[in-house]
Amino acid sequence: MNISDEVLAEYDELVSVRRHFHANPELSFAEYETSKFIAEKLREIGVSDVKEGIAKTGVVGYVRCSGGDYAREGVRKVVVALRADMDALPLQETNDVPYKSKRDGVMHACGHDLHCSALLTTAKLLVKSTDTFNCDVKLIFQPAEEGQNGAGVMIAEGVLEDVDAIYGIHVWSEGRVGEVMVSDGPVMASCDRFDISVRGKGGHAAAPHQTVDAIVSAANIVTNLQTIVSRNVAPTEAGVVTCGTINGGYNFNIIAEEVKISGTTRAFQPEIRDKIKERIRAICTCCASMGGGEAQVEFSQGMPPTVNRYPSSVLCVKRAAACVVGEENITKQLTMGAEDFSRFLDLKQGCFFFVGCAMEGEFRPHHKSVFDADERAMLVQVEMFLKVVRDLGNVVIH
Numbered sequence: 001m002n003i004s005d006e007v008l009a010e011y012d013e014l015v016s017v018r019r020h021f022h023a024n025p026e027l028s029f030a031e032y033e034t035s036k037f038i039a040e041k042l043r044e045i046g047v048s049d050v051k052e053g054i055a056k057t058g059v060v061g062y063v064r065c066s067g068g069d070y071a072r073e074g075v076r077k078v079v080v081a082l083r084a085d086m087d088a089l090p091l092q093e094t095n096d097v098p099y100k101s102k103r104d105g106v107m108h109a110c111g112h113d114l115h116c117s118a119l120l121t122t123a124k125l126l127v128k129s130t131d132t133f134n135c136d137v138k139l140i141f142q143p144a145e146e147g148q149n150g151a152g153v154m155i156a157e158g159v160l161e162d163v164d165a166i167y168g169i170h171v172w173s174e175g176r177v178g179e180v181m182v183s184d185g186p187v188m189a190s191c192d193r194f195d196i197s198v199r200g201k202g203g204h205a206a207a208p209h210q211t212v213d214a215i216v217s218a219a220n221i222v223t224n225l226q227t228i229v230s231r232n233v234a235p236t237e238a239g240v241v242t243c244g245t246i247n248g249g250y251n252f253n254i255i256a257e258e259v260k261i262s263g264t265t266r267a268f269q270p271e272i273r274d275k276i277k278e279r280i281r282a283i284c285t286c287c288a289s290m291g292g293g294e295a296q297v298e299f300s301q302g303m304p305p306t307v308n309r310y311p312s313s314v315l316c317v318k319r320a321a322a323c324v325v326g327e328e329n330i331t332k333q334l335t336m337g338a339e340d341f342s343r344f345l346d347l348k349q350g351c352f353f354f355v356g357c358a359m360e361g362e363f364r365p366h367h368k369s370v371f372d373a374d375e376r377a378m379l380v381q382v383e384m385f386l387k388v389v390r391d392l393g394n395v396v397i398h
Contacts, residue, residue, distance in 0.1 A: 001178050002324055003379045006128075007386070010121045014378045017041075017120060019099035021113035025088030025106045028144035031057040034086050038116060038141050045124040047139065055153035057086070059141040063123060066130040078135040080392055081159075081166040081350075082385055083341065084119035085112045085145035094369040109371040111171035111357065116141060118169070118381035125386060133390045138163055147191075147302070151340035155347065165313060166350035167388055168341045169381050172333065173365050175356025177374045180321040180384065181333035182353040184314050188306035189240070189266040190273050191338030192299055196221065196284055198248075200293035202257030211255040212292040215248055218259035220287040221295065222246065225263075228279045239276055240266035240336050266336040268305050306342035310349040317351045320387035324380060337366075355380045 026034050035057045042050045047061035054060055065077070093100055093107040101107045123139050140159060144150030160166070175181055198221065200212030225241050233239040241263065248259030265280070267273040281297050288295035308314050321330045333354050341352050357377035358364075364372045 001380060002326075003383055006125055007121075007379055007382050010124070010382070011379060014117050014121050014382070015375050018113050018117035018375060018378065021116055022108045023099045023102050025101050025103055025108045025113070026086075027090060027106060028087040028146055028148040028150065029056050031086045031143050034116070035059050035141065035143070038086070038120065041120050042123060042139065045120075046127045047123050054157055054159060055143055055150055057143040058150070058154055058159070060159060061123070061139045063126040063137040063139070064130065065133050065136055078164045078392070079138050079162050080135045080389060081138040081140050081163045081344075081348075082119055082122065082389070083140040083142055083166060083168045083344065084115035085142045085150070086116055087112060087144050087146050087148075087150070089146055089367060091367070091369055095372055097372065107369065107371075109368060110146070110366050111173075111371075111373055112145070114171050114357065114373055114375070114378050114381070115169065118378045119385070121378070121382050122385040125382070126389065133392070135389065135392050137389055140166075145340050149303070149340055149343070151343040155343055160344065160347055163348055165392070166344045166348050167313070167317070167385070168344070168350070168352045169384060170339070170352070170354050171357035171373055171377050171381070172354040173358055173363070173371065173373065175331070175333070175354060176358050177356050177376050178325050178380065179329050179331060179356035180317075180325050180353065180380065181331050181356070182308075182314060182317045182321060182351065183332040183334060184308055184311060186268040186305050186307050187334060187352055188339045188342065189238075189268055189336045190305045191302040192265045192273070192277070193302060194263055194265065194277075194280055195298045195300070196261040197296045198259045198261070198284070198288055198293060199295070200255075200257050200291065203255050205253040205255055208255060212257075214256045214259045214293055217288045217291040217293050217295070218246060218248060218261060220290070221284055222261065224283045224287055225280060228276055228283070232275060232279050233272055237272055238268055238336070239272050240264070241276060241280070266338065303338040303340050304342045304346060306339045306352050307345060308351050309345065310351070313349050313351040316388055316391055317353050317384070319391060320384050323387055324383045355384065
């Protein structure tokens, strides 16, 4: 990896701050101590216009450039945003490390602790070198990425109003340190929730002919939902239908009159997203009526797909990655995971990409109680952000 001396000199601080965040995780929209710590650090390093309380616990600030010629009449400074998410997950950590979570049932199991530490260090180095870039940099520390639409709330409160482009990085546990994953087009899927209520007629287990067994209907529904992707989505496309919960029944000798099922659907294309919903409704109605019962389906619209729509923004990231890790270490990553960074990219140009963080030995995937990361990944994150910002003077922003 080609990590500059200015970034290497910050490694101990990067690790220290990351471990502070990791040991003190907070859930979505409750990142009070995290945001206070971030705001204090930003003011300490000289970031201007630091504002707290955006989208309840979000923090923003600016690093104003001194490079370029913006004195000419009619020339406006371009504003480029860099984003880090702050929230943790409701999960009990099982790692035995000195920086283990101090909060029962709450854990940084997705890498947001690394994101925040890396963006703070990026801000520090940009403040020290305002003559090396030609845009103002808006730092966005976002709450509630984990399924709570923190990005959407920040947007509603005006966080993008002065922004021309936005960039985001996510560490990736399936990629090795020194690997940067950037792709044109879709990079993460949409994420919607469904809730199904199957109703029948309860009764004695010894007299099934007098009942309408909701469990049998629900079982048929679960089985048939698995045909949607295999038989309604083209083999060259992608989709996911997952049932995450199923609950029903009272006792071993009572036929259940109601069963509830919940799950999620994922897709990259809007038409596939809609097709999956259409087929879920049809299957539920059919399977329930075959058994003499009925089914109700409700959908909760979640995140849209995360799509890198602007080739110039992707080119900027690829160019930075070639300098930091070498072209041979630039790969692509397409995942059915979802990200509310999609909300930002629906409105502004920019790019969302991944940085490998896999540790040696045991695989430690995201959203698992043993998640952890090779902290050298933060060096790559900081170097990538710095190079992207410093290169933007050579890339068209529409």
